[in-house]
Amino acid sequence: MTTNHLLEISAYGQSIWMDNLSRDIIKSGELKQMTETGGIKGITSNPAIFEKAIKGNKIYDEEIEAGIRKDKSVLEIYESLVFDDIRDACDVFLPVYEATKGLDGYVSIEVPPTIAKNTETTISEARRYNQAIGRPNVMIKIPGTAEGLPAVEAAIADGINVNITLLFSVESYVQTAWAYIRGLEKR
Numbered sequence: 014m015t016t017n018h019l020l021e022i023s024a025y026g027q028s029i030w031m032d033n034l035s036r037d038i039i040k041s042g043e044l045k046q047m048t049e050t051g052g053i054k055g056i057t058s059n060p061a062i063f064e065k066a067i068k069g070n071k072i073y074d075e076e077i078e079a080g081i082r083k084d085k086s087v088l089e090i091y092e093s094l095v096f097d098d099i100r101d102a103c104d105v106f107l108p109v110y111e112a113t114k115g116l117d118g119y120v121s122i123e124v125p126p127t128i129a130k131n132t133e134t135t136i137s138e139a140r141r142y143n144q145a146i147g148r149p150n151v152m153i154k155i156p157g158t159a160e161g162l163p164a165v166e167a168a169i170a171d172g173i174n175v176n177i178t179l180l181f182s183v184e185s186y187v188q189t190a191w192a193y194i195r196g197l198e199k200r
Contacts, residue, residue: 017050017051017052019051019052019053020052023052023054028055028116028117029052029053029054030053030054030055030056030057030121031053031055031056031057033056034058034062034066034098034102035062035065035070035072035098036066036072036073036094036097036098037066037070039098039101039102040072044056044105045105048105048106048109048118054109054113054117055106055109055117055118055119055120055121055152056102056119056120056121057121057154057176058098058099058122058123059123059126059154059178060123060125060126063091063094063095063098066098067091067094076090076093076094076097077090080093096142096145096146099122099146099148099151100146100147100148102120103146103149103150103151104148106118106119106120106150107148107149107150110149110150115149118150119150119174119176120150120151121151121152121153121176122146122151122153122154123153123154123178124138124139124142124156125138129156129158129161129179130158130160132160132163132164135155135156135160135164136163136168139153139155139167139168139173139175140168140171140173143171143174152174152175152176153168153174153175153176154176154177154178155168155175155177155178156177156178156179157178157179157185157186157188158179161179162188162189162192163192165189165192165193165196166192166193166195166196166199167196169192169195169196169197169199169200170195170196170197170199171200172200175193
């Protein structure tokens with residue numbers, strides 16, 4: 014019998030997150046199996062992960078073609094695909110979220126990296142993503158840039174689950190922690 018060391022890690026208060034999401038692993042049941050027996054407690058995504066998942070993958074073709082027939086923009090089609098996958102992944106992770114009383118079981122989606130230097134747009138996109146996905150265990154990924162930290166604070170104050178990315182120094186981490194605390198105080 015082989016030991017799954019990912020399951021042992023939880024005894025040390027650690028949670029393993031997967032950094033790869035695609036419709037294939039959701040629809041096949043592979044993601045559900047990983048949450049039930051594989052020790053995976055959360056999953057993160059970003060535009061590069063979705064580009065890799067969608068590009069050349071027939072599982073998305075029908076929905077892409079339907080969006081084209083409805084004269085949707087590329088962004089509208091992309092968000093339709095991504096938001097559906099995030100919602101479905103949130104549903105897969107919901108039992109983990111509920112069993113851990115919200116400590117684990119999150120699915121992270123990143124606001125567009127192109128808005129990393131625009132605080133107000135980041136805030137509005139974080140709110141829009143959270144509303145559009147509509148799951149208690151969605152986590153909105155916001156860059157830990159100088160412009161992103163006020164968005165982190167605003168999102169936390171709104172009760173939005175946040176995952177901060179692009180933290181490359183201790184000072185960035187400290188500033189992010191303070192933004193989190195200020196958001197909690199406002200909440």
